Amino acid sequence: MKYAVYTLGCKVNQYETQALETMLRARGFERADRDADVAIVNTCAVTAESGRKSRQAIRRLRGLNPGALTAVCGCFSQLEPEEAAALGADIVFGSGDKRALADAIVKALPARNVDDPFRRRVFEPLPAGAVSGRTRAMLKIQDGCDNFCTYCVIPYTRGRVRSLPLEDCAAQGAGLAAEGFREIVVTGIEIASYGKDLPGKPQLADAVEAVSRAAPEARIRLGSLEPTAVTEEFCRRLAALGNVCPHFHLSLQSGCDDTLRRMNRKYDTAAFLAVCERLRRHFPGCGLTADLICGFPGETEEDFETTLGFLQTCGFFFVHAFPYSVRPGTKAADMPGQLSRAEKEDRVRRAGEVIGQLRRDYLESCVGRTLSVLFENDHAGHSGNYCPVRIGGTARRGAVEDVYITAADGDGLLGELTKRPE
Numbered sequence: 001m002k003y004a005v006y007t008l009g010c011k012v013n014q015y016e017t018q019a020l021e022t023m024l025r026a027r028g029f030e031r032a033d034r035d036a037d038v039a040i041v042n043t044c045a046v047t048a049e050s051g052r053k054s055r056q057a058i059r060r061l062r063g064l065n066p067g068a069l070t071a072v073c074g075c076f077s078q079l080e081p082e083e084a085a086a087l088g089a090d091i092v093f094g095s096g097d098k099r100a101l102a103d104a105i106v107k108a109l110p111a112r113n114v115d116d117p118f119r120r121r122v123f124e125p126l127p128a129g130a131v132s133g134r135t136r137a138m139l140k141i142q143d144g145c146d147n148f149c150t151y152c153v154i155p156y157t158r159g160r161v162r163s164l165p166l167e168d169c170a171a172q173g174a175g176l177a178a179e180g181f182r183e184i185v186v187t188g189i190e191i192a193s194y195g196k197d198l199p200g201k202p203q204l205a206d207a208v209e210a211v212s213r214a215a216p217e218a219r220i221r222l223g224s225l226e227p228t229a230v231t232e233e234f235c236r237r238l239a240a241l242g243n244v245c246p247h248f249h250l251s252l253q254s255g256c257d258d259t260l261r262r263m264n265r266k267y268d269t270a271a272f273l274a275v276c277e278r279l280r281r282h283f284p285g286c287g288l289t290a291d292l293i294c295g296f297p298g299e300t301e302e303d304f305e306t307t308l309g310f311l312q313t314c315g316f317f318f319v320h321a322f323p324y325s326v327r328p329g330t331k332a333a334d335m336p337g338q339l340s341r342a343e344k345e346d347r348v349r350r351a352g353e354v355i356g357q358l359r360r361d362y363l364e365s366c367v368g369r370t371l372s373v374l375f376e377n378d379h380a381g382h383s384g385n386y387c388p389v390r391i392g393g394t395a396r397r398g399a400v401e402d403v404y405i406t407a408a409d410g411d412g413l414l415g416e417l418t419k420r421p422e
């Protein structure tokens with residue numbers, strides 16, 4: 001039997017797809033690009049645009065695999081199971097229960113399996129591993145979110161915080177290291193809340209230590225991080241491990257205090273800036289990246305200018321800027337001061353100009369440094385601080401090598417293997 005799969009959205013979705021693939025392969029399935037027996041779409045609902053792309057992907061995959069059983073899962077079908085079914089899905093799951101989804105596919109029984117996410121109390125452990133064709137592996141340690149940011153639909157699709165126990169973090173880390181992965185991405189929906197549901201309330205630093213010690217040969221990269229997690233102790237413990245990548249992706253969302261308050265974010269810009277400084281003190285030269293929402297309801301021109309200035313103050317290496325998207329059922333959807341699509345897109349464009357310059361500045365700052373690069377093919381890969389790096393010679397795919405950076409080139413860096421200044 002053959003399956004085709006398409007994944008939208010975040011690293012957790014990618015992780016869960018690879019886990020689903022592992023379970024299907026263990027039952028004799030093979031992956032195919034078209035004419036498969038089962039077409040699977042793992043959907044996203046984080047923005048209205050993700051919902052649109054999810055619908056489009058379901059239609060497209062059905063077209064490429066005529067007659068295939070269609071299985072849809074993820075946040076879009078969690079919110080809109082009837083719509084997923086109306087688009088032709090034979091099997092509809094939400095954002096949970098991937099093992100049951102694998103079972104349902106194997107049995108090829110049409111089913112509707114969307115549960116109530118708020119009743120989920122236990123983390124569903126899934127097999128960790130690589131997304132096919134990739135050299136880095138993902139390890140999901142946490143699911144759900146209790147933060148209820150006013151713009152976000154995720155707490156309604158994923159439910160409460162659930163965490164992978166520490167011993168399982170270690171066991172999965174060791175398993176990935178034994179498979180030869182040289183980079184493990186520790187990920188989840190809101191990893192700063194890791195452990196609050198577990199006995200003894202371990203923290204994120206405990207989980208990272210468990211993975212790091214179980215996989216000392218691998219480098220550990222953290223997935224998207226709420227700034228509230230980045231305390232002095234957190235930085236000290238992670239820096240002491242020696243194999244944590246000097247790259248941190250922080251959820252900023254706005255650089256204006258008034259907007260942050262209306263978003264129900266749990267920090268202000270002063271606290272956020274202190275986090276950036278703390279990370280730079282413990283991980284000198286680290287790459288800081290962030291997410292930014294442009295055109296949140298009530299965001300004035302002055303607020304947005306304040307945000308642009310704050311991006312420069314923080315000195316990010318890259319910022320993923322996207323337009324605010326109305327998600328029905330969230331508080332922000334009913335807030336006054338909704339901006340037009342054109343206004344939001346114009347702000348994304350203006351943010352992009354600032355971000356482009358910040359990226360060029362950071363890449364230039366890497367020239368003359370020696371960076372450790374994980375090679376995704378024989379001449380290119382990503383450094384620990386997440387810069388794309390190309391070399392003149394060749395390296396082995398999957399290897400981690402020291403590269404002396406000779407130049408910044410467009411969107412990435414150029415370098416030579418272990419060539420250092422005389």
Ligand code: SF4
Pocket residue numbers: 145146147148149152153154155189190226
């Ligand atoms: S922290 Fe906020 S933005 Fe992130 S998943 Fe939770 S509610 Fe959504």
